Amino acid sequence: MYEIIKLQQKIVPEVVELFNRRYTILRTxxxxxPIGRRILATSLDLGERTVRNEVTFLKEKNLVxxxxxGMYVTEEGEKIIEDLAQLLKQFKGLNEIEEEIRSHLNLNKVIIVPGDYDKDKTVIHEIGKMASAYFSDVLKSDSTIAITGGSTIKEFVDNFPTLDKYHDVIVLPARGGMGKNMDTQANTLAARLSEKIGGSHRLLHVLDSLSEDILESIMKEKSIEEVVSMIRNADFLIYGVGRADIQAERREVEPKVLQELKVKMAVGEALGNYYNQQGEIVYKHTTVGVRDTDARKVNKAIAVAAGSSKAEAIIxxxxxxxxxxxxxxxxAAMEILVKIKQYNEGEKATLK
Known part of the structure; x- marks a missing residue:
């Protein structure tokens, strides 16, 4: 099968483009x-004639x-979307890219979903589906799960299947509250995930934006201390990754901190920590919950992030x-490869 695909790429490369276009149309x-043809054409930046021809073909195949x-995807169409995603991975060589990135970053596993969230917002749904499918496969009984907030992690929870069988699993918020949207708060998502799993949950009623003195005082409360201890000793961690500049803006950090992040060349943020290009923590935001050291000792730390603009932050x-x-x-994966190549070339130049 793989050899046939490689041969098709060489002889009829337009097949990949056609597969990708129809997959993107179906997914969108x-x-x-329901969505109309004109809005569909605009959202995908395609001509109305092209969209009309493709939709006619998909309708004839009973996919829409x-x-x-407006238009709807049929049940058969939904199954085709999943099949096309796997086929596109092979067409585009994403399986090989997964291994290349895994090896360079020294990770346990890398999973890539076709598409770019920065160009097509529907990709976030596929990211959520893939993350939920992977986690439902590795989840074990008698486990503790720590989960952060955020829109990407919300997609993971939204797409997680209702299992209702892990009654001995505990789900915890990995961090305190941040932001104003309750739907994407870690507490909210922890409660929803535990309901789908069939387990239990504990909440962390602490804001993530408190001063260090106040947090230290709150941490002395027995109920808070107990939950934080459970969070920091979790078996699984599911969290998002952000760009340092955007996350700092969302947190409304002080101007002097923003300047410090720029001077120290922070490019990525995760779990309240800001990292430079070398993966070093250059600034720690006052936070309660999972720390970087905790994340490195859990059974599996699952990072979910999408969009080419996050490549540097992911690395x-x-x-x-x-x-x-x-x-x-x-x-994000393709941009990560570009950054890796630039880094390697820079290393060679330094050695010369």
């Missing part, structure tokens, strides 16, 4: 249905249905996490 309809209010936060699992998209 699925996550925006067209109604007055910085994931370097040498031997227990780390990275789930990302094609856009």
């Amino acid at each position: 309809i699925l996550y925006n249905q 249905e067209i109604f007055s209010e 910085a936060t994931q370097l040498h996490r031997t227990n780390g699992v990275l789930i990302t998209d094609e856009g």
Whole structure:
């Protein structure tokens, strides 16, 4: 099968483009249905004639249905989307790229989803599906799970299947509260995930933006101390990765801290820590919950991040996490390869 695919890439490379276009159209309809042809064409930056021809083909194959209010993906179409995603991975050589990135970053595993979130927002749904599918396979009874907040992690929880069989599993928020959106708070997502798993959960009623003195005082409370101890000794950690500049802005850090991050060339943020290009922590935000040292000793630390703009942040936060699992998209993966090549060329130049 693999040899046939490689041969097709050489002889009829337009097949990859066609597969990718139809996969993207189906996926976009699925996550925006009902949707009209004009809006679909605009969102994918395709001509209306192209979209009309492709939709006609997909309708003839019983993959989409067209109604007055817009288009829907059929049940058969949903199954095809999953099959196309796996086929595209082989067409594009993403399996080999997964291993290349895993080896360079010294991770346990890398999983890549076709597409680039920065260009197609529906990719985030596929990231969530892939992350939930992977975790449901590795989850074990009598485990403790720590989970952060954020929109990407919310997609993971939204897509997690209802198992209702892990009654001895405990789900915990990996960090205190941050931001104003309750739907993406770690406490909210921990409670929802535990419900789907069939386990229990504990909440952490502490803001993540408190001063160090106040946090130290709160940590002396027995109930808080107990939950934090459980979080820091979790078996699994599921968390997001962000760009240092964007995360600092979201946290509304002081101007002097922003300047410090720039001077120290911070490029990535995870778990309240800011990392430079070498993967070194250059600034620690006052936080309660999982620390970097805790993340490195859990059974599996699963990072979920999407978009080519996060490539540098992913490299910085994931370097040498031997227990780390990275789930990302094609856009980020390809940009990571570019950054790796630039780094290697820079190293060679230094040696000369």
